[in-house]
Amino acid sequence: xxxxxxxxxxxxxxxxxxxxxxxxxxxxxxxxxxxxxxxxxxxxxxxxxxxxxxxxxxxxxxxxxxxxxxxxxxxxxxxxxxxxxxxxxxxxxxxxxxxxxxxxxxxxxxxxxxxxxxxxxxxxxxxxxxxxxxxxxxxxxxxxxxxxxxxxxxxxxxxxxxxxxxxxxxxxxxxxxxxxxxxxxxxxxxxxxxxxxxxxxxxxxxxxxxxxxxxxxxxxxxxxxxxxxxxxxxxxxxxxxxxxxxxxxxxxxxxxxxxxxxxxxxxxxxxxxxxxxxxxxxxxxxxxxxxxxxxxxxxxxxxxxxxxxxxxxxxxxxxxxxxxxxxxxxxxxxxxxxxxxxxxxxxxxxxxxxxxxxxxxxxxxxxxxxxxxxxxxxxxxxxxxxxxxxxxxxxxxxxxxx
Numbered sequence: 234x235x236x237x238x239x240x241x242x243x244x245x246x247x248x249x250x251x252x253x254x255x256x257x258x259x260x261x262x263x264x265x266x267x268x269x270x271x272x273x274x275x276x277x278x279x280x281x282x283x284x285x286x287x288x289x290x291x292x293x294x295x296x297x298x299x300x301x302x303x304x305x306x307x308x309x310x311x312x313x314x315x316x317x318x319x320x321x322x323x324x325x326x327x328x329x330x331x332x333x334x335x336x337x338x339x340x341x342x343x344x345x346x347x348x349x350x351x352x353x354x355x356x357x358x359x360x361x362x363x364x365x366x367x368x369x370x371x372x373x374x375x376x377x378x379x380x381x382x383x384x385x386x387x388x389x390x391x392x393x394x395x396x397x398x399x400x401x402x403x404x405x406x407x408x409x410x411x412x413x414x415x416x417x418x419x420x421x422x423x424x425x426x427x428x429x430x431x432x433x434x435x436x437x438x439x440x441x442x443x444x445x446x447x448x449x450x451x452x453x454x455x456x457x458x459x460x461x462x463x464x465x466x467x468x469x470x471x472x473x474x475x476x477x478x479x480x481x482x483x484x485x486x487x488x489x490x491x492x493x494x495x496x497x498x499x500x501x502x503x504x505x506x507x508x509x510x511x512x513x514x515x516x517x518x519x520x521x522x523x524x525x526x527x528x529x530x531x532x533x534x535x536x537x538x539x540x541x542x543x544x545x546x547x548x549x550x551x552x553x554x555x556x557x558x559x560x561x562x563x564x565x566x567x568x569x570x571x572x573x574x575x576x577x578x579x580x581x582x583x584x585x586x587x588x589x590x591x592x593x594x595x596x597x598x599x600x601x602x603x604x605x606x607x608x609x610x611x612x613x614x615x616x617x618x619x620x621x622x623x624x625x626x627x628x629x630x631x632x633x634x635x
Contacts, residue, residue: 248341249281249306253332255355256376256418259322262310264417265436267444268317269538271301271310272546282306289314289540292624295578299540306330313435315578316445317538317550321424321433324413332413346410348372348400351379362425363391370400370408371425376418378425381408446517448535450555453616453634456533465521467634469530474512474521481512487522518551533632537577541606542628550577553630555617557587580625581612588614594621 251260258264261274275282284305290297295314298321302309307326312319324330324340331341337354340346351372352358361372363383370391372379383391387402401407416424416433424433438444446460455466463477475481487509508525522532536548557573573587585591594610597620609628610621620629 248331250331250333250338250341253334253339253377253413253415255374255415257415258319259308259324259332259415262319262322264319264322264415265438266319267549268299268301268312268319269546269549271312271319275301287540291541294539294541294624294626311433316435318435318444320416320435321430322415323430324415325411327410327413340413346379346413347407348379348381348410349407351410362423363388364425365391369411369425371423373423373425376416378414378416378423379410380412380414380425382411383408443517445550445552448517448519448551448553450535450553450630450632452555452632456632465530465533467530470528471512471523474530478514478517481521482515483513484510485513486510487525515548518548531633535630535632537627537629539622539626539628541624542609542622543606544628552577555630575627577627579627581619581621581627582625584612584619584627 249260253259256264258266261278262271275285282303284303286300286302286304288300288302297314298311299314299317300309300311307329308322308324310319311321311323324332327340327346328342331344332339334354338344339350339354344350355374355377358372358374361370363370365388368383368385368388370381370383372381381400384402390400390402414424414430414433416422417436419436420434422432422434424430441460443460446458449457449459451457453467455464457464458478461477465474465477469477487507509531510523510525512521512523514520518536518538520534520536521530522534523529524531535551535553536544538545538548538550553576555575557575575584575587579587591612591614594612596608597611598608607623609623612619612621615635616633618631618633619627620631622628
């Protein structure tokens, strides 16, 4: 599915120059960056990135990359669907984007990225690989590759899958690159076009990084953050949470729960707000709800940040592991390998196999007039409720004490 993040209001296209950093990134976009940071860069420069397409596989969002494409500038960003971190940058229309390497420019309409120009700028390298079926010759540097289309009449120049350097045809011309790939150089993988594009991997996280930190959930009791070692139980105070997790990214007062009509409490709330309030930890994919009278934790909300949900890009992904019925009470067992563990990749049918049938779902619309993604379904169990998207993937998990 493709979503347009923004549309250009004028017909003029802004010409840009982006720094090319082999094995590192392109302009403000760095390999390994979370998708939310990429969107933040886009939002900071709306006059430059005025046409943005977001592409993903709606039915199976973990099977294909999440792609942010800039058609006016001829490049796109490929994000690993599980970690939601940037794994590959592809310049697919080199004539639309001018790149700067060191102090020299290449690409764009004025500086053709020919084979001779590329070789002169980036220096000597090993012979590349010729894909006879595609008619593409790919030249590799650490963390960088250039693909060149080879006319059929000159295919013999690429004998034995290799070619002379720098490559020139018998008539004195030289091919012009049709695609540039920027990828992590910490491995020896050669990333080009076609199936070799899948060889690009996300750079390893720095030691001690809290991104995608595994959060173990003991239903009805507490959360355990496995990297930092923090334990947040139900009943913790704001001071306890602040001490363990640091300052929240935001604090807001909770609106009256629209599901209250189904409970035994007063079905006629006096206002749209109640005394309860949230601590929002957007970078952890977590909301914590405090009781407005006791000021104790009463709920946790964990977000998966899947595209196709109205909260996409509001939170980073929470890498939770919910312990199933076979959990022995110890947080030190490898619950993530258990067949009865529920994670962000667990589909709804698997959840039912682990926890049993929950009965009919409540339908949540999120305001159907402003939500292009449609309704979701909320299923409740003791101590936990799952918000499930139409594709069967979990959008949010709400934890409480029954």
